[in-house]
Amino acid sequence: MAKLKSKWVCQSCGYETAGYLGKCPECGGWGTFTEEVQSSLKPQNISPQGILNDVQPSLISDIHIGEEVRVSTNISEFDRILGGGLVQGSIVLIAGDPGIGKSTILLQTSGELAKKGQKILYVTAEESAGQLKLRANRLGVNENNLYIYPQTNLESIREQIDKIQPDTVVVDSIQAIYSQTITSSSGSVSQIRECCNILMQIAKTKNITMLIIGHVTKDGNIAGPKVLEHMVDTVISFEGDKYKSYRILRSMKNRFGNTAEVGIFEMSANGLVEVLNPNQLFLNERSQEAIPGSAIIVTNEGTRPLLVEIQALVGATPYPSPRRVSNGIDYSRLLQILAVLEKRVGLNLSKQDVYVNVMGGIEVDEPSADLGIALAIATCARDVVVDPQTVIIGEIGLSGEIHPVNNLEKRLNEASVSGFKKAIIPYANRDVQHEKIKTVPVKRLMDAISACISPQ
Numbered sequence: 001m002a003k004l005k006s007k008w009v010c011q012s013c014g015y016e017t018a019g020y021l022g023k024c025p026e027c028g029g030w031g032t033f034t035e036e037v038q039s040s041l042k043p044q045n046i047s048p049q050g051i052l053n054d055v056q057p058s059l060i061s062d063i064h065i066g067e068e069v070r071v072s073t074n075i076s077e078f079d080r081i082l083g084g085g086l087v088q089g090s091i092v093l094i095a096g097d098p099g100i101g102k103s104t105i106l107l108q109t110s111g112e113l114a115k116k117g118q119k120i121l122y123v124t125a126e127e128s129a130g131q132l133k134l135r136a137n138r139l140g141v142n143e144n145n146l147y148i149y150p151q152t153n154l155e156s157i158r159e160q161i162d163k164i165q166p167d168t169v170v171v172d173s174i175q176a177i178y179s180q181t182i183t184s185s186s187g188s189v190s191q192i193r194e195c196c197n198i199l200m201q202i203a204k205t206k207n208i209t210m211l212i213i214g215h216v217t218k219d220g221n222i223a224g225p226k227v228l229e230h231m232v233d234t235v236i237s238f239e240g241d242k243y244k245s246y247r248i249l250r251s252m253k254n255r256f257g258n259t260a261e262v263g264i265f266e267m268s269a270n271g272l273v274e275v276l277n278p279n280q281l282f283l284n285e286r287s288q289e290a291i292p293g294s295a296i297i298v299t300n301e302g303t304r305p306l307l308v309e310i311q312a313l314v315g316a317t318p319y320p321s322p323r324r325v326s327n328g329i330d331y332s333r334l335l336q337i338l339a340v341l342e343k344r345v346g347l348n349l350s351k352q353d354v355y356v357n358v359m360g361g362i363e364v365d366e367p368s369a370d371l372g373i374a375l376a377i378a379t380c381a382r383d384v385v386v387d388p389q390t391v392i393i394g395e396i397g398l399s400g401e402i403h404p405v406n407n408l409e410k411r412l413n414e415a416s417v418s419g420f421k422k423a424i425i426p427y428a429n430r431d432v433q434h435e436k437i438k439t440v441p442v443k444r445l446m447d448a449i450s451a452c453i454s455p456q
């Protein structure tokens with residue numbers, strides 16, 4: 001009997017070696033290698049290159065592009081993150097934690113597309129057709145040209161695509177399907193890479209839109225090789241607090257539109273409902289009286305500014321080394337802000353625990369949130385309150401200077417719609433004025449602290 005060869009593959013970057021390694025030389029990850037058994041049979045040549053081999057180079061001036069066909073999903077928040085609708089023949093990867101609503105949004109989208117006359121093949125590789133039907137009943141999806149196909153074998157899926165000739169295929173999920181040409185188990189790096197390759201080839205040669213669901217690992221990355229994200233046209237991540245009802249869809253990569261665009265939904269008893277005024281949602285949990293350690297920032301998510309509350313808690317530590325906990329902001333960013341507060345403002349935090357939380361389960365990675373985070377910490381440490389009518393916008397440099405931000409006018413407009421009266425802004429943005437909001441330009445972190453403290 002032919003001996004089966006094995007190789008070790010890094011599950012986070014796809015690096016391959018003949019034997020086990022503790023640390024990946026490519027991505028530096030620890031304990032990321034798993035063994036994959038290969039068949040000694042040569043796999044058939046089914047790479048996209050194999051099919052596209054007869055394509056010849058052509059002069060750029062001779063290339064004629066067909067009209068880009070965009071199909072609206074009838075879900076305006078979803079259309080927005082896609083850049084105005086689904087581009088026919090594109091591949092969209094939707095990633096998120098289990099139970100966040102990936103299958104729900106794609107079943108709703110399938111229903112809407114089917115209503116428009118598109119033929120949809122929904123491949124359910126994790127749930128049975130019955131389970132899917134139950135969800136469809138809740139969502140009120142019962143269209144004629146929506147085919148449900150419980151299948152994990154990619155070759156069978158391919159056969160059905162040839163037979164049904166759908167306009168859109170949903171694959172739920174890429175980790176659960178496998179190709180017979182690869183012997184390693186489904187969900188492994190080589191299976192995911194191969195399956196995605198084949199799906200991409202089908203999408204591009206047959207002009208079929210592919211909506212692919214992907215799982216994320218415990219640390220929040222999309223499970224499988226990084227190449228998966230490179231291969232697809234659009235990557236959308238599903239965020240949000242699973243225990244609360246709202247969900248945030250964010251486009252991380254989009255070959256056909258803006259990235260960093262967000263769409264906000266609420267999970268209701270009948271599926272995901274668009275939230276058209278998200279600021280109310282994020283701010284309505286705020287307590288009416290001002291409390292120390294709370295600051296409102298205006299982050300710019302794609303083309304839409306969002307008002308978000310940052311809360312900080314600072315207190316004497318019972319531990320030998322103080323704790324720093326960040327929820328919704330990057331941990332090293334928090335450490336940097338704390339270092340600036342200690343060195344440039346003279347706030348002694350070396351014996352204090354610091355907890356920072358972005359309310360609403362949203363992730364804020366824009367640097368313009370720095371100043372709001374710093375003020376939440378500083379006001380909590382000094383037990384004073386930030387004026388509740390004030391929003392805070394600015395990036396902090398290492399010497400405590402405040403850097404300018406983009407799109408300030410839009411941010412101020414959004415703040416004024418939500419009833420705010422004052423904004424602390426970077427000095428370099430001082431030319432930006434707003435008729436309903438009093439702007440206070442600040443050069444340094446120290447000035448911002450004195451400017452925000454209530455009453456003023």
Ligand code: TYD
Nearest residue numbers: 098099100101102103104138268269270271
């Ligand atoms: P689901 O789409 O199955 O999540 P995923 O595919 O990302 O794992 O959604 C799961 C959760 O959503 C589940 O806990 C039930 C809830 N839900 C509702 O609250 N209302 C609904 O109408 C539906 C379909 C699901």
Ligand code: MG
Nearest residue numbers: 102103126172
């Ligand atoms: Mg699911």
